[in-house]
Amino acid sequence: MTSEIAVMNQRAVALAADSAVTLIDGGTVVVRNDQRKLYNLFEGRPVGVMFFGVADIMGHPWEHLIDHYQKKMKPKPFAHLGDYAASFTGMLDHLDEFFPADRQKDDYKRLLASVYRYVFHLAQYLRETGDEGISDAAILTEAIQRIWHDYQFKDDNTPRADLACFPQGFAAKVTREHAATIDELIAYGFSGFALAPDVIAKLKDIAVFAVVKDLFLEDVTGLVFAGFGTGDRYPVCVTYLLSAIVCGIVKRSQASADVIDTEIRSKIRMFADSEVTHAFIRGIDYGLERRVYGAMRMMLHTLVDQVVGAFPQANDGQREQVRKQFQEGLVPQYLDAFRGMIGDYQQQAYINPVLRVLEIAARNELAETARELVSLNVFKKRIMAQKQTVGGAIDVAVISRDHGFQWFTRQDGA
Numbered sequence: 001m002t003s004e005i006a007v008m009n010q011r012a013v014a015l016a017a018d019s020a021v022t023l024i025d026g027g028t029v030v031v032r033n034d035q036r037k038l039y040n041l042f043e044g045r046p047v048g049v050m051f052f053g054v055a056d057i058m059g060h061p062w063e064h065l066i067d068h069y070q071k072k073m074k075p076k077p078f079a080h081l082g083d084y085a086a087s088f089t090g091m092l093d094h095l096d097e098f099f100p101a102d103r104q105k106d107d108y109k110r111l112l113a114s115v116y117r118y119v120f121h122l123a124q125y126l127r128e129t130g131d132e133g134i135s136d137a138a139i140l141t142e143a144i145q146r147i148w149h150d151y152q153f154k155d156d157n158t159p160r161a162d163l164a165c166f167p168q169g170f171a172a173k174v175t176r177e178h179a180a181t182i183d184e185l186i187a188y189g190f191s192g193f194a195l196a197p198d199v200i201a202k203l204k205d206i207a208v209f210a211v212v213k214d215l216f217l218e219d220v221t222g223l224v225f226a227g228f229g230t231g232d233r234y235p236v237c238v239t240y241l242l243s244a245i246v247c248g249i250v251k252r253s254q255a256s257a258d259v260i261d262t263e264i265r266s267k268i269r270m271f272a273d274s275e276v277t278h279a280f281i282r283g284i285d286y287g288l289e290r291r292v293y294g295a296m297r298m299m300l301h302t303l304v305d306q307v308v309g310a311f312p313q314a315n316d317g318q319r320e321q322v323r324k325q326f327q328e329g330l331v332p333q334y335l336d337a338f339r340g341m342i343g344d345y346q347q348q349a350y351i352n353p354v355l356r357v358l359e360i361a362a363r364n365e366l367a368e369t370a371r372e373l374v375s376l377n378v379f380k381k382r383i384m385a386q387k388q389t390v391g392g393a394i395d396v397a398v399i400s401r402d403h404g405f406q407w408f409t410r411q412d413g414a
Helices: 062-073 081-091 101-129 136-152 170-177 179-193 197-212 275-282 286-309 316-359 363-383
Strands: 003-009 012-017 021-025 028-032 038-040 047-053 221-227 236-246 249-259 266-272 395-400 404-409
Touching: 003 221, 003 316, 003 363, 012 038, 012 047, 012 221, 012 363, 038 062, 038 395, 047 081, 047 266, 047 395, 062 081, 081 221, 081 236, 081 249, 101 136, 101 179, 101 197, 101 236, 136 179, 136 197, 170 179, 170 197, 179 197, 221 266, 236 266, 249 266, 266 275, 266 316, 275 286, 275 316, 275 363, 286 316, 363 395, 363 404
Parallel strands: none
Antiparallel strands: 003 012, 003 266, 012 395, 021 028, 038 047, 047 221, 221 236, 236 249, 395 404
């Protein structure tokens, strides 16, 4: 894990990253505190990049790929920061000297195994929260059907798009070239559950959706690009998610884009394991916030059931009609109103005061803020005697139009 922060105003953007990296070898987990995660993407240009999540791609550290980009690709100056992000991630396609074709099959196998593990994790959750009398095969079938649905539809039930990085007909190519791997993993993981043929068919669909659909359930790397293109008046921060290289193309998607302009004059973006920063900025721990809203929802639904049941003179049809009206209509409205009231208070009492100070912060103040926000997460891991998956020295850089990419602190002391 890691903790990374981008702090922006109209003058500059400051990037900060810890140096902890988690290495897993079988059942052994080792944390090292010497991993550099923040770089100048191209010497002499006001563009920084930092990574979180998986620390390499097919065994190649990101610093080697950044070095290749600088020395071999030598990109022209781009007008917009987002063009640098697209250029660097696009460089990874068909890069045979780093990613030979025979090893790409192993990378696909890693991706699919990661997704199938997610299926079992969901099934375990359904087992722990559901009816104990349901069979393992039924629980697993439900988990597969949910994930199959999620790959095709977003939370609002609109269709989920295919990733733009893949050409037309790429799904058929994945099916054709990796059929043996798909069958092998399904047999290895699911043969003991006597799943129905239509459920097996959904597992095969998932094996293709896991590549082409804009959903990342597998282990991923996040790449954060920040700074200025030649045409960017104010700083921009763009985040990409990447996972495996399949049939010569890296699975990737732009996850977010933060832009400073005349309306939004300061911003903080948190990445990876930054829950303490989240709590500091928003006034409440993220996990606690979810628990509060979940408990409120449960209590309101229970209250409706108790109130409806308190009218013995009503028949079953009338009770069900009233219950449905409240559960599907009024309860969601009250929950949304409650969230809105809390959100407004958080915005006024916690978020806006910080952002107003950052609007006028100098470059060194942005850098100090970014470093201290990462330090909060390091402190929590240490003081709570947790495995220090966030820790070590903190690298900080400041990027501005006038001064370019400048180091504020570096773990090597330079």
